Amino acid sequence: MTPFKICGVTTPEVTDVSVAVGAAHIGFNFFPPSPRHLDPASAAALIGRVPAGIGRVAVLVAPDDALVAAVLAAGIDILQLHDVPPERVAALKSRYGRPVWLAAGVKTRADIAAAERAAGPADLLLLDAKAPNDAPLPGGNGLAFDWRLLHDHRPTRPFGLAGGLAPGNVAAAIRSVAPALVDVASGVEEGAGVKSVEKIRAFAAEVRAA
Numbered sequence: 784m785t786p787f788k789i790c791g792v793t794t795p796e797v798t799d800v801s802v803a804v805g806a807a808h809i810g811f812n813f814f815p816p817s818p819r820h821l822d823p824a825s826a827a828a829l830i831g832r833v834p835a836g837i838g839r840v841a842v843l844v845a846p847d848d849a850l851v852a853a854v855l856a857a858g859i860d861i862l863q864l865h866d867v868p869p870e871r872v873a874a875l876k877s878r879y880g881r882p883v884w885l886a887a888g889v890k891t892r893a894d895i896a897a898a899e900r901a902a903g904p905a906d907l908l909l910l911d912a913k914a915p916n917d918a919p920l921p922g923g924n925g926l927a928f929d930w931r932l933l934h935d936h937r938p939t940r941p942f943g944l945a946g947g948l949a950p951g952n953v954a955a956a957i958r959s960v961a962p963a964l965v966d967v968a969s970g971v972e973e974g975a976g977v978k979s980v981e982k983i984r985a986f987a988a989e990v991r992a993a
Contacts, residue, residue, distance in 0.1 A: 908941070
């Protein structure tokens with residue numbers, strides 16, 4: 784089964800359901816403009832509910848050193864970075880010895896090539912739809928890019944697929960591009976930042992079906 788990540792978890796119930804349905808990773812968002820935002824102190828209790836063996840991922844947008852240290856102290860295993868240069872990816876990976884993912888927006892084939900250049904030593908490249916110019920968030924906007932771009936422009940490193948995934952299309956996405964990971968946030972919500980337990984269960988079932 785393709786590993787999947789439930790991202791932007793904010794409550795104990797959703798954390799527990801994500802674990803129960805077999806999520807390989809659970810994401811906690813530390814970007815204040817996001818409706819899924821948590822501070823490290825609040826997130827620590829939720830992170831503590833995630834058993835060993837399931838990745839606890841911090842979603843971080845151009846984070847400073849203090850925030851990175853705080854989320855790691857809260858129990859985070861993996862740093863998912865947005866809007867950072869390759870040197871920053873390398874510095875954080877070297878300093879903390881934790882897996883680092885780089886998230887990048889895609890609209891064209893050139894964006895895929897640029898994302899790989901920007902990833903530096905990142906362990907995984909998370910490809911998301913490029914946010915509109917006026918969007919306040921770099922990801923989690925419920926938009927998808929044309930997955931067919933990956934048919935002949937696949938990154939040379941493991942890549943995850945994000946952006947616009949939902950129970951209704953995740954199986955098709957997996958069959959189309961065979962990513963190392965699928966990542967969902969808004970696609971399992973009933974409102975901005977409000978996860979639906981039923982949609983999470985449906986998403987997991989569709990991933991298994993693929």
